[in-house]
Amino acid sequence: MTNTKITNFIQFNGNNIATATGTGRFSSLTHDIELKAVPFTSDNPDAPTHRVFGKSPAGYELEVGGIWQGKNQQGGTKYTLHVKPLRLNANLGRFPGQDDDTLQAIIPWEDRN
Template sequence: MTTNCIKFESAVIETAKGVDSISTLPFDIDITVEPVASDNPMAPTHRVLGRSPRGSLVECGGIWKKQNRDAGCDYFTLSIRDFGFNANLGKAANQSDNMVQEVIPWSSKEA
């Protein structure tokens, strides 16, 4: 397991499950992501699940598919609600495996 990357079961991120961990100064959690089937274009593509202190999987966030306004290409964003954590998903430098997506944090405009 690596840190701040999500290893998906397939390069087709939208329909793939994934696992890994996210580590920052305020938190360090193992996550599982599961695809969501929805006809709603505003719905997340994945549920993000973390482990409670007693070991139960609990929903703590989501992954959404977005489109870059300038280039028109699709990308994914991740949110962990309890920590106010937001990030984009993308390839790490010198990475060729499309099944591994790096978690690239960003701050919300309200922060």
């Protein structure tokens, strides 16, 4: 990505998102957070595929959420991001105007609960 002002993305370091590390940014009118997604393995089928970290104002890396793998309506793989302190729920999907599957847009959605 050449534009450093692009927000709401995670760039993974490999095509297999389930096992790739990613870095990105989520911005809104009230928040601007750099994210790091680190693969996570567990025997629990409901566990996330990644732990997600953000930085505190003092620069400390804190765990803020996770990424879960699921199935979309067509039966394909989808990934869902949750960042608890921001109450952010989002799907990950190909970033608009890009052919790079490792660049995933953060597409927020409202929690129904």
